[in-house]
Amino acid sequence: MSSPSTFIDALQERSREWIRVLSQPNPAYKPQTTVRAYTYDTVDVRGDNDLDWRSSSRSAEDKTPAWLLRLQRRSAITRTIIFVLSSEWSFLTVLGFLSAALFLTTEIAVDNILGGRLWILSALPNLSFLRLIVWTLYSLFFSIIARFCVEYISPFAAGSGIPEMKSILSGLKLKGYLSFDNLIAKIVGNVVAYCSDLSIGREGPYIMICGILANVLLKLDIFYRIRSDNSSKFQMLSAACAGGIATVFGSPVGGxxxxxxxTSTYYLIQNLTKSFLCAFCAAFFTSYIGNHGLLTPFVTHFDSKTFSNGKILSFIMLGVVCGVLGAFFVVAQDYVSKMRKKYFWLSKDRYKQVCIISIISxxxxxxxxxxxxxxxxxTIRSMFSDTKLTEWERPSVYFNLIYFIIFKFFLTVVSIGLPVPCGLFVPVFVMGSAIGRLWxxxxxxxxxxxxxxxxxxxxxxxxxxxxxxxxALSTCVIIFELTGQLVYMFPVLISVIVATAVGNLLSPSVYDKILESKGLPFLPPLGHRALRKSGRDVMNxxxxxxxRETTYKxxxxxxxxxxxxxxxxxDHPGNMLLIGEIDRSYLRKILDDRERDYLSQSGNRQRLVDVMNHYDKGLPASPDMGSDVTGSPMEEFFSTxxxxxxxxxxxxxxxFQLVDKTPLTKIHFMFSMLGITHVWCTHKAKLAGxxxxxxxxxxxxxxxxxxNATED
Amino acid sequence: MSSPSTFIDALQERSREWIRVLSQPNPAYKPQTTVRAYTYDTVDVRGDNDLDWRSSSRSAEDKTPAWLLRLQRRSAITRTIIFVLSSEWSFLTVLGFLSAALFLTTEIAVDNILGGRLWILSALPNLSFLRLIVWTLYSLFFSIIARFCVEYISPFAAGSGIPEMKSILSGLKLKGYLSFDNLIAKIVGNVVAYCSDLSIGREGPYIMICGILANVLLKLDIFYRIRSDNSSKFQMLSAACAGGIATVFGSPVGGxxxxxxxTSTYYLIQNLTKSFLCAFCAAFFTSYIGNHGLLTPFVTHFDSKTFSNGKILSFIMLGVVCGVLGAFFVVAQDYVSKMRKKYFWLSKDRYKQVCIISIISxxxxxxxxxxxxxxxxxTIRSMFSDTKLTEWERPSVYFNLIYFIIFKFFLTVVSIGLPVPCGLFVPVFVMGSAIGRLWxxxxxxxxxxxxxxxxxxxxxxxxxxxxxxxxALSTCVIIFELTGQLVYMFPVLISVIVATAVGNLLSPSVYDKILESKGLPFLPPLGHRALRKSGRDVMNxxxxxxxRETTYKxxxxxxxxxxxxxxxxxDHPGNMLLIGEIDRSYLRKILDDRERDYLSQSGNRQRLVDVMNHYDKGLPASPDMGSDVTGSPMEEFFSTxxxxxxxxxxxxxxxFQLVDKTPLTKIHFMFSMLGITHVWCTHKAKLAGxxxxxxxxxxxxxxxxxxNATED
Incomplete structure (x- = not known):
């Protein structure tokens, strides 16, 4: 059956082309001179509108799977069990458990890989140079595997994952990012990249991993109820992000x-319970399976005390320094990523980059x-300790800390843009602890x-x-949960607020900057230039x-x-009165139906083949041929x-519709608040754009x- | 000059009436048979639309005050200083400081009042009965003052304040709630009510107090920049709520x-920094002025430990019990408030209620x-102590705890609906600690x-x-900050999540229920009954x-x-094409101008007085009089x-406009997300409602x- 069907397909494809050649614009159709493409650099557009998610009215109507229906018919008890199992709560618990289990597994992998290196080193003769070479080669090997994962398993695994999740949660579908391939690439890639001594962290990729886990889990039949409700689906993705952070840090609230x-611009408070549940389950199971009581990796035992004015001032100054350095970090990593794009030898061979940076690291x-x-x-534990830094005293604590901060800064800036799965939170955190310690x-x-x-x-x-x-101000909550202490609440809060404020004055956040430089679709805040613009200036x-006048042609x-x-x-091409919008897929379907009808009539297929042969021979459309076709039954058939x-x-x-004079601020507000994908513009009730x-x-x-250009 | 102006006013007023009597409907005007009032029970409607706040385009354009302008002109330095002082950050710092200072002042007042009672008691002869009477009279006295504050200073001071703030932050203007009178009534009323042994707390009123403080502070000239931006104004109000909680509990993050x-349904993440700053300043200054290091009123010293399965199960059970009791509390207090409305003797004399409950308490x-x-x-400190409850052992700890829980429940349910400023968080918190202790x-x-x-x-x-x-899941963060410990993180989280979930299954939150029973305007979530309705069913x-055809008449x-x-x-009464909307005040203005023009013409005033006299004499509109008036220059003057x-x-x-077929879910979504006050409905581009x-x-x-009715 396959060959005739492909033949018909081919016929249909060509018949369409053919019809297009013959088609003339007609008033109902009104083609305009500028036909703009709707594509946006790197992202696939077609599927975009699946995610008009907040208006659930048009969500894909997912049917209850057959086996579930059969089970449900058995008894009230099975029905109840299925209802409970298919609920959001059960989904989040499972997700939290999986996230915890997966994280602990990768932890074991990391421990083994790093342990393996120590074992090899211990087996080597006591020559520092030889040991250094083996150490470096070991790291190099794993960094190459990391790059390999990104290149051959999924190209979307590169980078942090947080900017991508922000983009996805803002209502856009990034194809491939939430796929199973990417899950594998992220998991394996992140483990090996982390073991390769690159100055990277695990939290960014793990947020993404949890997001993908949620997306994959949703494909299970049992969760059909969540899947069929787009809004609920997005809430699950958002909760998964919380679960990811909670797993890695063991900080449910901070997560x-x-x-x-x-990841959000506006947050639906109602969703908070779900995020909390997922984060709690993730942290709880990590603790429970891993058999630790509390997940406080960097537990501190400082005394509770009051803070003198001098200390408060010094904390504020530390906040200012960290804010400035943070902003500098954002700008520096953006500069590096621009350099990468600009210089061909850097952007072409990305293995080379990974290798060089891995060796230096x-x-x-x-x-x-x-x-x-x-x-x-x-290192973090050493910094947080309330004893002297004895291990850092050779040649001097100051020298070592400064040396460490500068090198860490440089290595992190060049590492986080590498095409491997890498987060930036932990390196920045380490750097910050060293800066604080130095201070x-x-x-x-x-x-x-x-x-x-x-x-x-x-x-x-x-x-x-x-x-x-x-x-993120929540870093203060994360640090309380990481250290298990609250005695530094005021200093932490004040310096976090100061650092955030100073940073915001100088640059956008690192995630927003990456989002921007990656060209991921994201709605930026409106500058003052846009204040005087209206819908007319931006509409297509x-x-x-x-x-009603539209023909198949x-x-x-x-x-x-x-x-x-x-x-x-x-309503009518004459009045251009907008009465609604229609799905592309439906129009495609009725056109296909019509073509199938045409081809099913005897003789029509032969006629079409003839015409196509004529064209295939490279003959120009001869006037008699044209006139023959135009007046043909085929033309008539498609002109109804x-x-x-x-x-x-x-x-x-x-x-959703707007008047074309609506100010841009209002449109921006609607897009960001309603999460809609498009809006029609009318001018005096006539459809305008x-x-x-x-x-x-x-x-x-x-x-x-x-x-920016005019200001510079 | 006053008497002629009042004469003209009177003339104008009458001339308007007169014109209305003569007016006939004309096609441009299209009055319909049903003229509905736009009022909503307790709330003033007119001013409502000031608060179309999120679309800042039409916000009141506040001018820079003159003295500031003069100062700004002096030098770049003064300009910078004024810029910094008038910023949101400075506003929030000042607000935090004021909130802290005010709270500490009220604390001193509370301490003195309660200390005074002990002093009086110590001066009395050692007769329990006499002491009881004095104790009760003392409480009674202050409860009457509390009621007095609400009755004579501001009626809006009654109740918690959280539901009101929720309503205000959802975009509605509740007149009088943010007034200075209410500030005084709330502050004084809450202090005396708290001292009167009623089972109430201070956090609800204090949220409101901070909100009013913010509103009053905004009236200062220096903050003209914030005042002139409605959106910024609302962010300040929202931050003030955080500051209020942070002050009372000393928990900045939890606050x-x-x-x-x-208070929110959707939260703008961008605002988080501001809320954090305000809450931090409030908590910090409370600590700083009050000379305590950390604000952990109920500091605990539990050991860090792992929790066995049995314990985890018992925590979950505790969560279930608390969820059920919480929901029962919500239902009970609603029942009590309904009873109050139903029985006249209860609703009429509210002093009596306050007195009776105060005496019982x-x-x-x-x-x-x-x-x-x-x-x-x-009591909370006793419950949280890790030693035996020696003070509660007479006759038995069990008996005392059960007796306390039952009585506290009953007293809190009847107290929080009283017409005095009262919060409910602390009593519920105490009850919870007793339940947990009992368990x-x-x-x-x-x-x-x-x-x-x-x-x-x-x-x-x-x-x-x-x-x-x-x-509110944030109670877990509040409790961490209150106890200064994180070792009970997992138990607290699990029982909070369970309690919230169980509670949500059984009833809405207590604040939503109060909102509903008070009839405050608030957009409730849509029930499934509304799914099939569209804009046409709800539009006016x-x-x-x-x-353009509209005449002055x-x-x-x-x-x-x-x-x-x-x-x-x-556009035209014929096509009903909506081309925009116009302000009532502007129409009023041009009509007034026209009337002034008419009256300023010689002879017109006398003519009007004649006509009015004719009517004032009670004479019916005689046909010749009518015809005279209708064809008069006046008629002509106003018919242009x-x-x-x-x-x-x-x-x-x-x-904002919608098609009348738009489903209710979409309209609900727009109202809750965009915070708009109204939307026009069109039917085939014709204005319909x-x-x-x-x-x-x-x-x-x-x-x-x-x-609910059909389900019952």
Missing amino acids: VLFSIEV SIFTYASFMPLHEGQFY GEVLSDLFPDMLITPGGFAVVGAAAMSAGTTR NSIHCVS DLSLLLKRSSFQYFPVI RALIELQRPHFDPSP LITRKEFMKKCWELNEQR | VLFSIEV SIFTYASFMPLHEGQFY GEVLSDLFPDMLITPGGFAVVGAAAMSAGTTR NSIHCVS DLSLLLKRSSFQYFPVI RALIELQRPHFDPSP LITRKEFMKKCWELNEQR
Whole structure:
């Protein structure tokens, strides 16, 4: 059966082309001179509108799977069990459990890989140079595997994952990002990249991993109820982000808040319970399976005390320093990523980059005076300790800390843009703890009377630096949960707030900057240049309408010229009165039906083949051929009015619409609040244009860039 | 000059009436048979639309005050200083400081009042009966003052304040609630009510107090920049709520989260920094001025430990119990408030209610076996202690705890509906700690092997009960900050989540229930009954339009018939094409101008006086008089087309509009997300109706009630 069906397919494909060649514009169709493409650089557009998620009215109507239906019919008890199992709560519990289990598994993998290296080193003769080479090669090997995962399993696994989740949660479908391939690439890639001594963290990729886990889990039959409700689906994704952070840090409350801050613009409070549940389950199971009581990796035991004015001032200064450094970090990593794009030799061979940076990192890690080879967590613990930094005293604590901060800064800036799965929170956190410790050591040497605990300053510095980079205030909650103490609540809060404020004055957050430089679709805040603009300035006025007058021939041309998912339905080409919008897929279907009808009539297929042969021979459309075709039954067959049914679900009689004079601020507000993908513009009730979310985003970026250009 | 002006006023007023009597409907005006009032029970409607706040385009354009302008002109430095001082950050710092200072002042007042009672008692002869009477009279006295504050200073001071803030932050202006009078009434009323032994708390009123403080502070000239931006104004109000909680509990992070959860439906993440700053400043200054280091009123010192399966199960059970009791509390207090409305003798004399309950509370507090007279905080500390409850052992700990829980429940339910400023968080928290303690004591007696710390169960119970009543998950953060410990993180989280979930299954949150029973405007979630409804079912189709054809006579009638703030402008009465909306105040103005013109012409005033005298004599409109008037120059003068200028700011060419077939879910979504006050409905581009936020809210409640009625 396959060959005839492909033949028919081919025929249909060609018949369509053929019809298009013959088609003439007609008043109902109104093609305009400018036919713009709706694509946006790197992202697939077609599927975009699946995610008009907040208006659940048109969500895909998922049927109850057959086996579930059969089970449900058995008894009230099975029905109840299925109801409970298929609920959001059960989904989140399972998700939390899986996230915890997966994380613990990867932990074991990391331990084994790093343990393996130590074992090899211990087996080697006691030659530092040889050991350094083996150490470096070991790291190099794993960094190459990490790059390999990204190149051969899924290209979407590169980078942090947080900007991508922000984009996805803002209502856009990024194809491939939530696929199973990406899950594998992220998991394996992140483990090996983490083991390769690159200055990277695990929280960013793990947020993404949890997001994908949720997406994969949703494909199970049992969760059909969640799957069929787009809004619920998005809530699950958002909760998964919280679960991801909670797993990695063991901080359920901080995880929820951090995920909200870095992925949302507006947050639906109702969803908080779900995020909390997921985060709690993730952290709880991590603790329960891993057999630790509380997940406080960096437990501190500082005394509770009041803080003198001098100390408060020094905490504020630390906040300012961290804010400035955080902003500098954001700008520096953006500069590096621009350099990567600009210089061909950097952008072409990405293995080379990974290898070079891995080698430098390994040497730095191994051949330092400090015990950096014990890992980042060990460093954090040293910084947070309330004893002297004995391991860092050779040649001097100051020298070592400064050396560490500078090198860490440089390595992190170049590492987080590498095409491997890598987060940036932990390296920044380590850097911050070193900065805080340095500040504390300096102060305690300068003012021995102040009774300063440098470890406490390290805690404050870690929180402030993380906040200065990510602009997430929840870092303070995370640090409380990481250290298990609240005595530094006020210093942490004040420096976090100061660092965030100072950072915000100087640059956007690191995630927003990556989002921007990656060209991911995201609605930026409106600059003042946009204040005087209105919908008319941004709308696309080359729209293709459907009306009662539309023929099958028009439909065919319509589908070819515009790639947009919805078409406006107008009352009559004369009055251009918008009466609703219709799905692309439905129009495609009725056109296909019509073509099948035509081909099923005897003789028609032969006739079409003849015409096609004529064209295939490269002959120009001879006038007699043309006239023959134009007046043919085929022409007539496709020139009749299309039988378009204006009914739900493929027809929406109430799409969002605006007057074309609506100010841009109002449109921006609607897009960001309602999460809609497009809005129709009318002028005196006549359909005048279309504003899609993507074009609008592009326009916003353009306007912001113009502003920067004129200001510079 | 005053008497002629009043004469003209009187003339104008009468001339308007007179014109209305003569007016005939004309096609441009289209009055309909049903003229509905736009008022909503208790709330003033006119000013409502000031708060179309999120669309800042039409916000009141506040001018820079003159003295500031003069100062700004002096030098760049003064300009910078003024810029910094007038910023949101400075505002929030000042607000935090004021909140802290005010709170500490009221604390001193409370301490003095309660200390005074002890002093009086100590001076009395040692007769328990006499002491009880003095104790009760003392409480009674202050409860009467509290009632007095509400009755004579501001009636809006009654109740918690959280539901009111929720309503205000949802975009409605509740007149009088944010006034200075109410500030005084709330502050004084709450202090004296708290001292009167009623089972109430301070956090609810304090949220409101901070909100009013913010509103009053905004009236200072220096903050003109914030005042002139409605959106910024609302962010400040929202931050003030966080500050209020942070002050009372000393929990900055918990305060922010709690305020978000109980007052918002959707939260703008961008605002988080501001809320954090305000909450931090409030908590910090409270600590700093009050000279305590950390604000952990109920500091605990439990050991860090792992929790066995049995314990985890018992925490879950505690969560279930607290969830059920929380829901029961919500239902009970609603029942009590309904009873109050129903029985006249209860609703009429509200002093009597306050007195009776105050007397019962006092007796309960004084004449118990337990040291309840030490105050609620003392009770919480006893519950949280890791030692035995020695003070509660007469006659038995079980008996005392059960007796306390039952009485506290009853007293809190009847107290929080009293017309005095009263919060409910602390009493519920106390009740929860007792429930948890009871549960812990029972378990430790039943399973001595489990090594149970009843104090830990009290902490968990307090958090769970608060969450079960308020449905705020942030109670877990508040409890961490209150106890200064994180070792009970998992138990607290699990029981809070369980209690919230169980509570949500059984009833809405206590704040939502109060909101509902008070009839405050608030957009409820849509029930399934509304799913099949569309805009057509809820819109008001008796709309009064303005067009180019509209005469002054029409305008006069228009303004009389409709009290709504905006009028639709249509292209032509024939096509009913909506081209914008126009401000009521502008129409009023041009009509007044026209009338002034008429009266300024010689002879017209005398003519009007004649006509009025004719009417004043009670004579019917004689035909010749009528014909005289109708054909008079006056009639002509007012029958000309009004000169309406369609320009900003009084004219908006792009009001929000919808197709009348738009499903109710979508409209609900728009109202809750965009915070708009009204939306115009069109049918095939013809203006068909108007949906105001208030009428929509009412309809939603009606639909929900219908659902409940049919389900019952």
